[in-house]
Amino acid sequence: MDVTIKTLDGADNGTVTLNEAIFGLEPREDILHRMVRYQLAKRQQGTHSTLGRSDVARTGAKMYRQKGTGRARHSTAKAPQFRGGGIAHGPTPRSHAIDLPKKVRALALKHALSAKAKSGTIIVVDDLKSADGKTQGMVKSFIDLGIENALVIGGKELDQNFARASRNIAKIDVLPVQGINVYDILRRQTLVLSKSAVEALEERFK
Template sequence: MDLTITTLEGKDAGKVQLSEEIFGLEPRDDILQRVVLWQLARRQQGTHQTLTRGEVARTGAKMYKQKGTGRARHHSARAPQFRGGGKAHGPVSRSHAHDLPKKVRALALRHALSAKVKASDLIIIDDLAAAEAKTKLLVSQFANLGLENALLIGGSEIDANFKLAASNIPNIDVLPVQGINVYDILRRGKLVLSKAAVEALEERFK
């Protein structure tokens, strides 16, 4: 599979041959969904916590005498049915993360890349670099390329000027190739790979 390489200025910079095993698969929604849920579960803080009747700060004395009042029998005001009492079966601090085989995660990444190719939402850029950190210039270059909502993946290190200029543009994410992931690929409309990123991905899945 051949794709045209362009520059940030929109000029033709040759062609690159993409591996069918990475960019030519038939995308499977079930695999993509599993990995997205796994990523979101790992991101969830899990710090939600409520006080049980054993933790709430309230007197433990018996509310009123057992007999003779004509009311229901109660012991502690910390019980969940009373205002100011503890919470019954409330959330507790825990990790929401769950296991997912490494092979499934790697397969999902290839399916996500293939989905972008199939939808014609993959753009190969010669080099993600800027001579100076000017956001206005980068915005005009992105407009020429039709990038309004995109994830840009560079090489092992992102050019400092490019990263600084792109950080102020809404709906534009910039990541090094080692940070590429299924959720970020799918949440953005376009996927932009540098030539170095393509080479690194093909080396990774060789």
């Protein structure tokens, strides 16, 4: 699959051939769904917590005598049915992470890249650099490329001026190639890859 390489000014700068084994698969929604669910579950903090009846600071004495009052039998006011009592079956700190085999995670990334390639929403840029690190100039560059909502993937190390100029632009995410992931690919309309990012991905899945 041949894709035209663009400059940040929107001009053509040759072509690159994308590996069919990475960018040419038929996207499977079930694999993408499993991977997105895996990512979102893993990022949950799981710090929600409530006080059970053994945790609340109230007396443990029996509320009143068992018989002769005409009222229902009760023990302590810590019971869940009383105001100020413990919460019954409330959430406790735990991990929400689910298991997903490493091979499935790798395959999901290939299918996400293939989905973008199939829809024609991949742009390959020769280099992601900014001379002055100014956001205004970067906004103009993205307009020249026809980008409004995109995930931008650079090489192993991002140009600091480029990262600084892009971080305040709405609906633009910038990541090094190590941080590429299925959820961010799918949540943005366009995927912008630097030439070095394409080479790194092909090396990764070799």
